Amino acid sequence: MRTRTVGVLLAALAGVALAFPGARAASPGHVSTPLPPVAWRDAPGLPPLPEVSPRNASYTIEARLDPEKRTIAGTLVLEWRNPSDQALSTFPFHLYWNAFRNNFSTTARGEGRRAPGDRRREDRTFGWIQVRSVRLLGDAEQDLTPTVRYLAEDGNADDRTVMEVRTAKPIAPGATGRFRIEWDSLVPHGSIGRAGWVHDYHFIAQWFPKIGVFWKGEWNCHPFYPWTEFFADFGVYDVKLTLPRGFVVGATGRLESKTDNSDGTETFRFVQEDVHDFAWTASRRFVERHSRFDDPGYPPVDVRLLVQPEHAPLAERYLEATKTALRTYGTWSAPYPYPQITVVDPAYGSSSVGMEYPTLFTGGASVLAPPELQSPEGVTIHEAGHQFWYGLVANDEFEEAWLDEGFNSYMDMKASDHSLGPGGWGRRHFGDDDRRGGRGGRTGVPAVAPGVRMARGSESLVGLREGGEADVMARKAWKYRDAGSYTLNSYGKPALVLQTLEGLLGEETIVKVLRTYARRYRVAHPTTADFIATVDEVTGQDWRWFFDQTFFSADLCDYAVEVKSEPVRTPAGWFEGKDGKLELRSPRKKDRGKDDEGPFDSRVTVVRKGEVLLPVELRVDLADGRTVTERWDGRDRWARFRYEGAKVVRAMVDPQRKIAIDVDPSNNEWISDERPARRAATKWAARYLFWLQNLLELHTVVG
């Protein structure tokens, strides 16, 4: 009985310590500051929001999923309006799933998650999309199937991810062409790409033949490179999905109807205007949860969560995090305009985690989810946040990935910091593998380091230090040196650059920049140049010097401070006496060897160790109680400031941490007091000693 009690107590203790599934993720004592009032339709001084998108690529799709055979058979009608001033007769289409057709595709030949080595490749991870027919509808109906050819922008003739058809008669500027396409697909296993099946969970994305974007005088329809994302035109999607009865289905848009069919299937019809993609998911295991975001001033949004049963205790955290994104992004840029959003918690083993689609996104969670680690909050805020940039602004993610991922990373860190406070640090033990950043696999037991909190942007700095010089940030996504460089330059570095811009501009101005940019370019495919022009316009200054060093450079930024204090000199040597004659003055003995006593003269040197030149502030605290703030343009390699008559107690370059891209913030502050170093060294060496003593003792288990 006693043993059982001890067991129960230990189990309860472990459960409480390790799981906390229902707890809030906010840091202890964290209080959010008020957000600025939201600006919706009526927003004086800001660009108006468009009522609708250009709607030049609208799809009506009918598709049938056979979950036994893992196949999809589909038919679509695309209404494509020529937005250019050129008559066009060639039309490229993305066939993304052919990236998984074989190990010769451009994706498979690369590196990263979507390109596993042949050893990890199982037959079920292959999938494909095969177009059966393409017809141009209308008066001049034409079978375009014989004109199908595959494009190989990268020279890989084996790649089948871009198909082109040719019409006999060009489509005139402003005219609309209607294409009818029939296709079949084999759904790949979901462990490699975002799309795929895992047991009865199906995540179906980038799944239909999708036309490229005619933009800047040419077709933009790149192959599916190993780590690139997407780009598409806006339109209206009207999609009927047929699949066996019993599935819970989530998709882009609102559910218009659900029809029972006589063959044991159901047909779901989803419709959404003004989006540029359509994704859906189906599983019998989904548990459904609903909530509503109706904060004052925002358009109301129904939040639908499809969660795995084992993650149901995390539902409230998912829903709250989604609302956090709608609230913060909505006021810092422009509100989310659609009446619903669907959050999908992917099945275990699926790679569909953490991805954005219009009005739908996937999160990702572990059953052992201590709130300090802010998961699923972090990924939820990030992916929900994509709705505002990828979804509504819709830049070209192939060519300027940072403009979406970087913006979104900047904003998700800002939103998390505002709503939850700094995140904790933890490591997982006894898990499946160590693929998650070296801190244990997803299924491991999390050990949260008590009291350790990471400031906003801290984790990105690690990457910037390690690989920041590998690539210029603003470049085509497939041209980065490797997947790691893509990740750094699309996510971490731009987030830190924008955080630095926020520091230099101030909160009010950066919010005005974001609002202006988000409203003016909603549904408009903006570019980096558009963003820079927005910054210049809002601030009334030319910021090219800043962007040249950050967006268009691989240079690093590092400021450091050095301090030297010396006793004030007493006269020694030959000086003119009262009578004008030279006389020798010797230092008095009592003035020698008293370096610790004043008065002192001090020199503070700010050193620019990196190549990025930014204006910095220096704050100096002197022993006589004075605090001096200096400003330096940062152009030289160093600048020296002298203070007579007082010892420096503390000197800090960039005291408000405005320069988030400073790769080594630890050399920004100098203090004269050496006791903290001694105490800290003892404290942490003692902690290390304790760990080592236990490790040594553990050796006795073996042997």
Next chain:
Amino acid sequence: MLTALRAGFRSLGRNWGLVVLVLLANLAFALVLAVPLSLQLEGDLANRGASRAMMYDFDYDWWAQWSEQQRGPSAALAPDLLGTGFALKNVDLLLKGALPAGLFARGSRPSLDATTLGVGALYLLLQVFLTGGLLGVFRAPQGGWTVRGLAHGSGFYFGRLFRVSLLALAAAGAFFALNAPFARWVDGLARDAVSEKTAVALNLGRHAVLLLALVLAHMVSSHAKVMVVREERLSAVLAFLSSLGFCARNFLSALGQYLVVGALGIGLVALFGALDGRLAIVGWRSQLVALVLFEAFVAARIALRLGLLASQVELQQARGR
């Protein structure tokens, strides 16, 4: 089983100085690496603003930048040592085959630096050496011990106990070798699990199986050592085989002792976590309190190990060996 356990811990209670002795040896080994780290930290933090943050809390930015440059033993200083994380980290290292000396580790990436592994291996050797003396003390019903007697017993039995330890290492090696395909198989099952809960259970389960196997190897090895000393066995191999038979015949009692001691160990870690969480180390006084807490924990842990050893002597005596 519980009687033997109680008797064993009573025996240890009569000879509590042994715990102090082993603690001092443990401390001395650990200080070999901790003192240089302390000096290094003092130098690296000198005049840095981060020193204040590190004195009161933990400066993640400073540590992240600092740890990137660490290659030797200091590389182990990380937030995962905090709270009860140290215990999970150590057990994880054990189950990854890092102990001792990285003998059973799979893959090319070492989980610990060579210096730490070397110190650990030497410590294990010292403990094997001391085991003869310790068992000599526990064997005597009246209790009492001298350093000289302990050293004599340790030296006298060292050769045979060392050979038993080599057999135990070989057994552990065999378990690790068997574990590799087993782990791949279970990981495959876990990857294909429908529910993440199943995957978690499978992963934890396979780690638990390996831990149990190592405990069984230790049990046989430890009872073999007791036999060498109690019965003046000359052959380590025969003692090992006899121990195998003894453990098989008294499986529940022998394993039960481990389970009780293991449960006490987990309770100790939980207690430590609770106390440590309430301790804010900001000055010398609180630092001293922390050091006392740390050493008390290690002493308690050593006491559990020595108590188990004494209980094994008692169990063999009670079961007529």
